[in-house]
Every structure is written in structure tokens, then in C-alpha cells.
Amino acid sequence: MSLRSVPIQGNRDEVDETLSNEVIASSSEKNLTAERMVSDAKVEMKFMVDKCFSDFSERMDSMLAKFDHHITNKITPILGRGYDSSSISASGEAKQSKQDLNNSHFTENIRAKPDIKCKIKPQLYDGSDDLEEYLTQFYLLAELNDWDLRSKALLLASSLTGSARALLNEMTEGERHDFECLVTMLKSRFGSINRSEVFRAELQTRVRLRNESLPELAQAIKKLTRRAYPGTSPIVSDTLALDYFIDAITETDIRLRLREVGPKTIYEAENIAVRLEALRLDI
Structure with missing residues (x-):
């Protein structure tokens, strides 16, 4: 009912009260209409969002199915x-x-094409370092990274430089991709087996260098002994290294003292020699 259709009867207070009641009723009706519109909008928005997520899930499932099919048939x-x-x-x-x-x-x-996973890359090898030491570290990296034979062959070949890299041109394409064949060729060229006589001669003339510490001398003697006598047991190699280490010490008093004490291993001889040298310097 509009405001104009209200008949003006009674006193002015009754008229004002009637007008106020109609205004309140009209406002309440408008609020209810607005609330229904907001509610309808929320429902429609929720429907649109659900439809978007549903379409996205269907597309992802389709893509994953194609990917699985490709991997299965690979x-x-x-x-x-x-x-x-x-x-x-x-x-x-x-x-x-x-x-x-x-x-x-x-x-x-x-x-x-192999899927090579490389957490830590191997160092370069140019043929001048100890091949056995390099291969030992390479085997540990291969185990850490879980490389297969083909991946090991590719990574080892790509790590060669200098004279060692020139060896790749002497191999066939198949040999360069075969890990065992590649290791065999490297050992034949840079291994200790074919040069053991050279290392023995160097070991027999090896003496302590100037400013060389006793631990450094012991490490060098152990490395030379391993290269001069490849294939020997650890016990024999350690016994030989012990004798060469004592002979390589230039200080006569330390050398004679070691012979008198009679250490069983080169590690024991190294510790005794270090203590003797420290006492010798204190005097």
C-alpha cells in the first residue's frame, strides 16, 4: 500500500505512527530481497568454482593418462x-x-638416451694422477648417484682431459660407451701394472725432501709402494712400505731408533718418528 492511499483520519500522532509502520515494512521487504540476491549470487559462484575445479581435474587426469601410456610403451x-x-x-x-x-x-x-642423475659430478682426469685412486673415488660416486653401466661410461668418458682424453679417439664408438672396456683401456695406458718397474726404481731412491713432514713422507711411500707392487696383498704392501719409509728418513738417529724399536706397521713407525723428531727439536 502506497503512502498516498493512506486516509488522513484522527489526530496527527496516529497519522505519524501509521506512516512510520509502513516505512519500516517497506525497508524490511527491501532487505529481504537484497539478502535473497546475495544468497543466489553465492550459490552461482560456488557452482562456477566447482565446475572449474572439475574441468581442471579432468584435464590433469587426461594428461597423466597420456604420460603413463608413453612411459609404458617406451x-x-x-x-x-x-x-x-x-x-x-x-x-x-x-x-x-x-x-x-x-x-x-x-x-x-x-x-x-639414459636418464643420468648426478648429485656430485666426478673430477677431471688428465692421466697424471694415480688412476687407481681416481677410479676408487669414481666407484663411490657411482654408488652414491646410483648410475648404471651406460651412465658410468658416459660420465667417465666426459671426465677425461689432456692425454687421457686423447685415448677416446683410439677406441671405437661401441668401446667408448662400454664402461668395462673404457676402464681396461685406461688401466692399460695409465695404470700401475705396465709401469711397476719405474715406480720400483723411484721407490728405492726416494728420500725425505726438504721441508717435507714425516706424515707426508709416509703417505708418498705408501702410494709409491702400491703402484710399484700392484696386486699384492695389503699385508705385504704394508711391510714393504714400512721398510722403504724407514730408509727414506734422512735423520740417522731417528732411522736407527726406528730400527731398534721395530714397529710392526708403517702407521706405528710414523707415530714413533713424529715423537722422536719432536723430542729431537726440543733438545
Whole structure:
């Protein structure tokens, strides 16, 4: 009912009260209408958001399904046996016999790209350092990074520099991708087996250098002994290193004292020599 249709009856207070009641009723109706509009808007927004998330989930599921299908059909090499026959059949890329796959082991391995995970990269090797020490560290890195044979071959070949890198040109493509073959070639060129006579001659003439500490001398003697007598047992190698270490000490009194005490290992001789030298300097 509009304000104009209200009949003016009674006194002025009654008229004011009637007008006030109608204004309040009109305001309440407007508030209810606004609340319904806000509620409807919230419901519509929630529906739109749910639809967006639903569409996004469907697209992600479709993409993951395609990715899983691609990984499942991917050909994976089996070390020492070529490729898995079931994977080859699924991909439809090869129909050769198992014998053909074994004969093309190197060629197929070269084509495949390994997934190399490298937490710590190996250091460079130029042929001047001890190859056995370098390979020992390389084996530890390979175990830490969980490398397979092909990954080890690629990383070892890429770590060669100087004269060691020139060795790669003397190898065939298949040999460069074969880890055991690569290690064999490195040992043949830079290993201690073919140069043991040279290291023995150096070991026999090795003496303590000027400003060289006794621990440094002991370490050098142990390294030379290992290279001069490759393949010997640790007990024999330690006994030889002990004798060469005592002979390499230029101080006669320390050398004679060590012979008198008779240490059992080079580590024991090193500790005794360090104490004797300290007492000698204090006097």
C-alpha cells in the first residue's frame, strides 16, 4: 500500500505512527530481497568454482593418462641382454629376433638416451694422477648417484682431459660407451701394472725432501709402494712400505731408533718418528 492511499483520519500522532509502520515494512521487504540476491549470487559462484575445479581435474587426469601410456610403451634396455621383447612388441618399433638384438647391443645402447642423475659430478682426469685412486673415488660416486653401466661410461668418458682424453679417439664408438672396456683401456695406458718397474726404481731412491713432514713422507711411500707392487696383498704392501719409509728418513738417529724399536706397521713407525723428531727439536 502506497503512502498516498493512506486516509488522513484522527489526530496527527496516529497519522505519524501509521506512516512510520509502513516505512519500516517497506525497508524490511527491501532487505529481504537484497539478502535473497546475495544468497543466489553465492550459490552461482560456488557452482562456477566447482565446475572449474572439475574441468581442471579432468584435464590433469587426461594428461597423466597420456604420460603413463608413453612411459609404458617406451623401450627400455636390459643390460647384457639387449632390449625387453615385451616392450619392443608394445611400441611396434622393432620386430627383430632376440639374436639380432644381442648383436646390436652397442648400437642400440648408443641411440638410447639414459636418464643420468648426478648429485656430485666426478673430477677431471688428465692421466697424471694415480688412476687407481681416481677410479676408487669414481666407484663411490657411482654408488652414491646410483648410475648404471651406460651412465658410468658416459660420465667417465666426459671426465677425461689432456692425454687421457686423447685415448677416446683410439677406441671405437661401441668401446667408448662400454664402461668395462673404457676402464681396461685406461688401466692399460695409465695404470700401475705396465709401469711397476719405474715406480720400483723411484721407490728405492726416494728420500725425505726438504721441508717435507714425516706424515707426508709416509703417505708418498705408501702410494709409491702400491703402484710399484700392484696386486699384492695389503699385508705385504704394508711391510714393504714400512721398510722403504724407514730408509727414506734422512735423520740417522731417528732411522736407527726406528730400527731398534721395530714397529710392526708403517702407521706405528710414523707415530714413533713424529715423537722422536719432536723430542729431537726440543733438545
